[in-house]
Amino acid sequence: MYKWLLLSAALLMVSQAPQVSAQSIVPRPILTVHTQAQESPVQLRTVQVNADLSGPFARTEIELTFYNPNRRVLEGELEFPLLEGQTVTGFALDFEGQWREAVAVEKQRAQQVFEDVTRQNVDPALLQVTKGNNYKVRVYPLPAQGIRKVKLVVSERLTSLNGESIYRLPLAYTELSRLRVNLVANAPDAELRVPEDLEDVELKPRGQDAQKLQLDRVNFTGSGMLEVVMPPLDGMQSFTQNLNGHRYFMTVVPKPQVEAQRQKPSRVELLWDSSLSGRKRDHDREFDLLEGYFRTFPDITVRLVRFRNVAEGAETFEVKGGNWSALRKALENTVYDGGTNFEALNCLQDCPAVSERLIFTDGLDNMTSAMIQTSDVPTYTLSSAQSSDPVRLHHLAGSSGKGINLTRLSSEQALQELLTGKQVLENLTTRGAKEVVVHEDADAWVVAGQFTENTAVLQFQVNGTSQTLRVNAGETRSPQVAKLWASWKVENLRGEERFNEAAIRRLGKQFNLVTPQTSLIVLDSVRDYVRYEVEPPAELLAEYQMLHKEQNNTTILQKQNHQNQVLALLQDYENWWLKDFPKGKPQAPEAPKKTGGPVNPSPSAYFDAVNDTSALEEAGVAVDMAPTANALAAPVVRPNASEPAEVAANAPSGGTPNSGNQISIQLKKWTADAPYIRRMQEAKPEDLYRIYLDERPSYENSTAFYLDVADQLFDHKLDDLALRVLSNLSELELENRSILRIQAYRYLQAGYPELAIPLLEDVVKLAPYEPQSFRDLGLAHAQANNPQKAIENLYQVVERTWDARFSEVELIALNELNAILHSSDQKLDTSFMDSRLKKDLPVDLRVVLTWDADNTDMDLWITDPNGERVFYGHRLSYQGGRISRDMTGGYGPEEFTLKSAKPGKYIIQADYYGNRQQVIAGAVTLQAKLITHFGTKEQKEQLITLRLKDQKENVFVGEFEVK
Structure with a gap:
């Protein structure tokens, strides 16, 4: 089963960019479907738009019908941005002709539920925000040669600029079987603007006070924008709504028609986002703005700072007589590469004094969770990207600057915004109202809040003039007021999001909104809602409540059982550690006698003696340590090497690791076979980066490409460039945890844990519901010499209850926690731990295998000097090599340990057994960690990342040599 990924401007169904040429700011739609060669792209067959425009409000329903022409079921994933000021206020999935509305759930919980449910092959749908104004829809299943429908509801207040209030509907579709638009404008004097190919479409009267538009086209291929110009509000106007026992209001306060003055700058700091996503900005529009800026301020000093994963050194330019050609040439020659790290901007506090700052960026920080420090210096943020974070940009601009969105303003309007001062609504006080927020646009302030009395009295100052406004609870009613108030409240809270996560989550759940803390989810059956404790939509609520009462609360019992199982796992591991295993060469099993049935040689008797699993069995944990017939005769795949030599039968044994042994690690350098690799291998070190830039357009969305190039740069000690290239992974797909893990693993392998930690956080x-998330973060802290944080995160893995597909991961994390405890020189606080779990169990050899793909079965194979292979079907060797339970559900880890190692070579292999992914699976990235003298102060380890593309593929990872 496969996955389709749609990135489409088609969903920018509503916007507010008055008087701008549609062609100048609307990107061409991109319908990209990731399929295998034999697969056909998913088709966006029909789009139906139902829009209602009333006063300053617009509500748009967008129904999308997708067709899967393939003979296999797909999971659908749709990503799209909305424009500034738009809010998704509804989401629904079609069930046999009936729309089922989504409900708001904590974001992480919603994603966990969606992924759990899809593994059961039932029908969920999920809508979530990634970063900024970017949204993602996931739908399962898209039936083979069938259709599926989803519906989005987008609400907005039409902003007014220069006396016009415009509703905009993009029509830039590559090809549709059918497009239908039903639009009602509740204004008799509304005006319509359409592209040339739709000149026959018109607004027609609908009663005395409204107009309607009906558009129905088959085999539609369009471009441009449909616009409806609504009459602007005349003076202050108020709107109210009663919802769930609360009364809400919204009052529009027009800005005075005076031009606010601003100071002429003498020295400006120009901060230029040069990350990979900067390529998608409209640089022509940005240069037009700067042309007007320097025409107005012709003699000025400019301090240019480019920033990406790091901030580069500043360059100074003197603009004389409006001539900024040298600066423009420098900007035109900018190389857009690397991730976006806003922490690089925080050095501004130590920068030389400037009159003002101009920051050109999309506002999407994808490398850190750093808070952007606001400045007393007037700051103007300017964004020309469709995908952006307007809320963060406005926050960065602060009270003395402006956030200017170039996608919704013409060049002249944007320049006017930049060159004029800011009018401020000051000293706002209220009586008879609470939870008041102020939302600002170019022509007005909107004051919104909740009534505490029948009349709210608002007092404020504009340009030094005091004003008083009374809002009565009986003002004009509108069904949009409450959710728009809630969305603006969320925007205000996002200014310091890390301190307001709970408040944002409460608002999202109360008003059924998509926020950074809540997502909208639809489930198939009432029992699914009961199982995951998700309160369903109203039509299923009665049945849900009845079933919910029948469901026994087993949380406490499950916790007790989990604790007993972890103790049993540790006891079983300690029993293995205490046992003395022979270090000679085992006898070959007897050849079986031929019978009429299949021939299966029986295992040696020694296996019965070494498999002690009584502790696990008593705790109710299933065990599977029996050998398979091929364990002693498994073929060894080694590059340019023969079978291991025999080792003397009197090799050492005993109850403690052979810490005196000299143990070396030999890793096979993994090299991709892509065509660009040979070109880079044959190049001079100083030419590698230019070759990378030349090849990048062909591989821009490939994680493998950036990993391979970074490897080449690291090999030539070009670490700064390698880190820049590696940071591009953050730009490829917002909030893709698999990509973030790969990137973090590679930072760890290169010795930069401080870069890995923010990504793993x-x-x-x-994904706090996956134990690997806490384990990875804990190990990164260990590598960064933060052992306290390391053991705290690893204990999360030990203490929590996980999905059954992550069986025994607790023991692996506990081994790592204990190794840190008993090898650290720092005094560590372990008061949060169950003291029974602290054990000092060092081993000579340890191998851990992890991978990035969910629902994927990867196997670790270890072949010892006896020629005996330990793997999922043969988990304990003659000399005591032990492998953890097979992880078939994704990520790993799988662990091999050997307390006392017999001299000789130990071969490590990884085998890609298969996957059950409902997406198109690309190459799976593995991380293998080989460790000697684990749990002692002599511990040494090496990491390697490598990729497996095809199922049943097997690769040599490396080897230990014990002398």
């Missing part, structure tokens, strides 16, 4: 936020 994001992974914990995205």
Whole structure:
């Protein structure tokens, strides 16, 4: 089963960019479907738009019908941005002709539920925000040669600029079987603007006070924009709504028609986002703005700072007589590469004094969770990207600057905004109202809040003039007021999001909104809602409540059982560690006698003696340590090497690791076979980066490409460039935890744990329901010499209850936690731990295998000097090599340990057994960690990342040599 990925401007169904040429700012739609060669792209067959425009409000329903022409079921994933000021206020999935509305759930919980449910092959749908104004829809299943429908509801207040209030509907579709638009404008004097190919479409009267538009086209291929110009509000106007026992109001306060003055700058700091996503900005529009800026301020000093994963050194330019050609040439020659790290902007506090700052960026920080420090210096943020974070940009601009969105303003309007001062609504006080927020646009302030009395009295100052406004609870009613108030409240809270996560989550759940803390989810059956404790939409609520009462609360019992199982796992591991295993050469099993049935040689008797699993069995944990017939005769795949030599039968044994042994690690350098690799291998070190830039357009969305190039740069000690290239992974797909993990693993392998930690902290936020999230973060802290944080995160893996597909991961994390405890020189606080879990169990050899793909079965194979292979079907060797339970559900880890190692070579292999992914699976990235003298102060380890593309593929990872 496969996955389709749609990135489409088609969903920019509503916007507010008055008097701008549609062709100048609307990107061409991109319908990209990731399929295998034999697969056909998913088709966006029909789009139906139902829009209602009333006063300053617009509500748009967008129904999308997708067709899967393939003979296999797909999971659908749709990503799209909305424009500034738009809010998704509804989401629904079609069930046999009936729309089922989504409900708001904590974001991480919603994602966990969606992924759990899809593994059961039932029908969920999920809508979530990634970063900024970017949204993602996931739908399962798209039936083979069948259709599926989803519906989005987008609400907005039409902003007014220069006396016009415009509703905009993009029509830039590559090809549709059918497009239908039903639009009602509740204004008799509304005006219509359409592209040339739709000149026959018109607004027609609908009663005395409204107009309607009906558009129905088959085999539609369009471009441009449909616009409806609504009459602007005349003076202050108020709107109210009663919802769930609360009364809300919204009052529009027009800005005075005076031009606010601003100071002429003498020295400006120009901060230029040069990350990979900067390529998608409209640089022509940005240069037009700067042309007007320097025409107005012709003699000025400019301090240019480019920033990406790091901030580069500043360059100074003197603009004389409006001539900024040298600066423009420098900007035109900018190389857009690397991730976006806003922490690089925080050095501004130590920068030389400037009159003002101009920051050109999309506002999407994808490398850190850093808070942007606001400045007393007037700051103007300017964004020309469709995908952006307007809320963060406005926050960065602060009270003395402006956030200017170039996608919704003409060049002249944007320049006017930049060159005029800011009018401020000051000293706002209220009586008879609470939870008041102020939302600002170019022509007005909107004051919104909740009534506490029948009349709210608002007092404020504009340009030094005091004003008083009374809002009565009986003002004009509108069904949009409450959710728009809630969305603006969320925007205000996002200014310091890390301190307001709970408040944002409460608002999202109360008003059924998509926020950074809540997502909208639709489930198939009432029992699914009961199982995951998700309160369903109203039509299923009665049945849900009845079933919910029948469901026994087993949380406490499950916790007790989990604790007993972890103790049993540790006891079983300690029993293995205490046992003395022979280090000679085992006898070959007897050849079986031929019978009429299949021939299966029986295992040697020694296996019965070494498999002690009584502790696990008593705790109710299933065990599977029996050998398979091929364990002693498994073929060894080694590059340019023969079978291991025999080792003397009197090799050492005993109850403690052979710490005196000299143990070396030999890793096979993994090299991709892509065509660009040979070109880079044959190049001079100083030419590698230019070759990378030349090849990048062909591989821009390939994680493998950036990993391979970074490897080449690291090999030539070009670490700064390697880190820049590696940071591009953050730009490829917002909030993709698999990509974030790969990037973090590679930072760890290169010895930069401080870069891996912020990424892994994001992974914990995205997937706290996966034990690997906490384990990875804990190990990164260990590598960064933060042992206290390391053991705290690893204990999360030990203490929590996980999905059954992650069986025994607790023991692996506990081994790592204990190794840190008993090898660290720092005094560590372990008061949060169950003291029974602290054990000092060092081993000579340890191998851990992890991978990035969910629902994927990867196997670790270890072949010892006896020629005996330990793997999922043969988990304990003659000399005591032990492998953990097979992880068939994704990520790993799988662990091999050997307390006392017999001299000789130990071969490590990884085998890609298969996957059950409902997406198009690309190459799976593995991380293998080989460790000697694990749990002692002599511990040494090496990491390697490598990729497997095809199922049943097997690769040599490396080897230990014990002398």
